[in-house]
Amino acid sequence: MGPGGGMGMGGKAQSFGPSARRLLARLRPERTATLGVVVLVAVSVGLMSVGPRLLGHATDLVFRGFVGAMYPAGTPDSALPEAVQGQGVVPGQGVDFGAVGEWLLLVLGVYLVGSLFSWLAGFVLNGVVQRTIRTLRADVEEKLHRLPLSYVDRSARGEILSRVTNDIDNVSTTLQQTMSQLLQSLLMLLAVLAMMLWISPLLALVAFVSVPVSLALTRVIMKRSKTQFSAQWARTGELNAHVEEAFSGQALVKVFGRTKEVEQRFGELNDGLFDVSFRAQFISGLVMPTMMFVGNLNYVVVAVVGALRVSSGALTLGEVQAFVQYTRQFSQPLTTVASMANLLQSGVASAERVFELLDAQEQSAERTDETLPERDVTHGEVRFEHVRFSYEPDRELVRDLSLVARPGQTVAIVGPTGAGKTTLVNLVMRFYDLGSGRITLDGVDVAAVPRRDLRSRIGMVLQDTWLFEGTIRDNIAYGRPGATEEQVLEAARATFVDRFVHALPDGYDTVVTENGGSLSAGERQLVTIARAFLTDPALLILDEATSSVDTRTELLLQQAMTALRADRTSFVIAHRLSTIRDADLILVMEHGDIVEQGTHEELVAADGAYARLYRSQFEGAVTDGMTGAEGAAPVS
Incomplete structure (x- = not known):
């Protein structure tokens, strides 16, 4: 594994505009449906905007009838008040309730049809957003598989999970709740x-005065809230990382009595998240009341000027009524956008974090000009030719390493923690790329082979067993998709899984939990060995596969691994030297270099580093030659 430094994620947030445009750009595959949403919203807004004007006509009918009933029939227009002259008042004629009713029914129909189109727009938009988010999730999932192992090593698991789950869900919520309202608000404004x-152009000019004031105030508030929302989601990722870490190591936390420290750290992170979330919501929440205050002032000014225009006869009462409604409708889109400021800022902040993940540097491009030869018992030769590698540029770990593992050989690698043992395995698997030199498998440079093809020839058993939630049969068959029942059972029998499976309630159909908690450590390891056996690899890697089990279980695992190593080249990384005494070749590593190599008997006779390590395990001698390695890698 590589260095386990900081999270390697987060950093300074991008500007709101580019991130928002990039988020909207992901709607391009849905442009036809999106255009349909625009059309539906436009029709809905058009109908809704006509409503106040129609109500104004109904108001004028009532007003004219009310005033006309106050004067006898035949009264000349000049005898009427100046404010109602020329507005269609007929003396002696009262309110025509039939005509008023027709206008009101028309208004009702307009609003009903407008609401129907608005509902249809929301229905179509829901499909657009969900399909877009589905594609985004798929892109993120594919991206995770293209990221190099070094990226995962330096990133907290909870932080990555937060981006894949919480942030994408937040983006979905933002698009769902804001797109339709923003579009409707913009069209309603126009x-x-x-x-x-x-x-009335004059009243319109009076109403427009509030627009620049509102925009200026909103800009100031949103600028301050953007930083807080970015910090909010960064703190959310840190908190999730801590929870995931503490939960996965819950047993050790309790054993070492560190519950209070974990709770204290959680409290610190939780309080920090509370602080930035409170500030983000409070600051962004100022937009709505500010906009309402400006809108109410504007409403008062329009009402006063409108009344003066009615008294002078320049406007009818119905026109002023309609204009007052339009004033409310004019300020409503601005208020709506302002009220969504916090949601927009939060959603774009989450989108930035997702885009950072999508923009992360991927593993080096594949070279497909080479193919590995067909698998047979004569193949499996591995060569390291002047290999150099470092996890960090200023600290070289492997220096000019060369070695040959012959077909069918078992090569054991021993040495102190940090000597570079697991690093060699990572290089063979192409989890990391070489600094210089090359590694060949059966004469083919592994860097020139597609990773999938290379890794399909390699079986691996790690110290940390990984079982997914499913049956024991499914966990074994994971090594070879499409394996037959007989092949699975053959692998189980060869690796002694069959011995304990029949004692389980449902045999091979027994469901194990995600971490294999229903099985013992040795049983879990046997299942992983059976999985590797099923792949029938040309090259086998065993990385401390028996270090966490008791001696009796170790003997059983040794028998299983002996069967697994038959007729294939094997690399065995071990601290227990008893497990590699029969290896064909033992490599002793220190500081990234091979300092000794040979068989067990040859190395003990040489009385060098291996002999000191052997005596320290079996004779209790205290040695200093194999400890305190300088320049050790973070993971050995």
């Missing part, structure tokens, strides 16, 4: 603007 100019 429609109402046109109607206001049609009724």
Whole structure:
């Protein structure tokens, strides 16, 4: 494994505009449906904006009838008050409730149809957003598989999970709740603007004064809240990372009595998240009341000026009524956008974090000009030719290493922690790329072989067993998709899984939990060995596969691994020297270099580093030659 430094994620947030545009750009595959949403919203807004004007006509009918009933029939227009002259008042004629009713029914129909189109727009938009988020999730999943192991090593698991789950869910919520409202608000703003100019350019000018004031105030508030929302989601990732870490190591936390420290750290992170979330919500929450205050002031000014225009006869009462409604509708889109400021800021902040993951540097491109020869018992030769490698540029770990593992040989690698043992395995698997030199498998440079093809020839058993939630049969068959029942059972019998499976309630159909908690450590390891056996690899890697089990179970595992190593080249990394005494070749590593190599008997006779390590295990001698390695890698 590589260095386990900081998270390697987060950093300074991008600007709101580019991230928002990039998020909207992901809607391009849905442009036809999106255009349909625009059309539906436009029709809905158009109908809704006509409503106040129609109500104004109904109001004028009532007003004219009410005033006309106050004067006898035949009264000349000049005898009427100046404010109602020329507005269609007929003396002696009262309110025509039939006509008023027709206008009101028309308004009701307009609003019903407008609401129907609005509902249809929301229905179509829901499909657009969910399909877009489904694609985004798929892109993130594919990206995770293209990331190099070094990226995962330096990133907290909880932080990555937070981006894949919490942040994407937040983006989905933002798109779902804001797209339709923003589009509707923009179109409503344009429609109402046109109607206001049609009724009275003077009143429209009065109403427009509030727009730059509102925009200026909103800009100031949103600028301050953006930083807080970015910090909020970064703190969320840190908290998730801590929870995941503490939960996965819960047993050790309790054993070492560190529960209080874990709870204290959780409290610190939780309080930090509370602080930034409170500030983000509070600051962004100022937008709504600010906009309402400006809108109410504007409403008062429009009402006063409108009343003066009615008294002078320049406007009818119905026109002023309609204009007042339009004033409310004009400020409503601005208020709606302002009220969504916190949701927008939060969603774009989450989108930035997802885009950072999507923009992360991927593993080196594949070279497909070479193919490995067909698998047979004569193949499996591995060569290291002047290999150099470092996890960090200023600290070289492997220096000019050369070795040959012959076909069918078992090569054991021993040495102190940090000497570079597991690093060699990572290089063979191409989890990391070489600094210089090359590694060949059967004469083919592994860097020139597709990773999938290379890794399909390699079986691996690690110290940390990994079982997924499923049956024992499924966990074994994971090594070879499409394996037959007989092949699975043959692998189980060869690796002694069959011995304990029949004692389980459901045999091979017994469901194990995600971490294999229903099985013992040795039983879990036997299942992973059976999985590797099923792959029938040309090259086998055993990385401390028996270090966490008791001596009796170790003997059983040794027998299983002996069967597994037959007729294939094997690399065995071990601290227990008893497990590698029969190896064909033992490599002793220190500081990334091979300091000794040979068989067990040859190395003991040489009385060098291996002999000191052997005596330290079996004679209790205290040695200093194999400890305190300098320049050790973070993971050995």
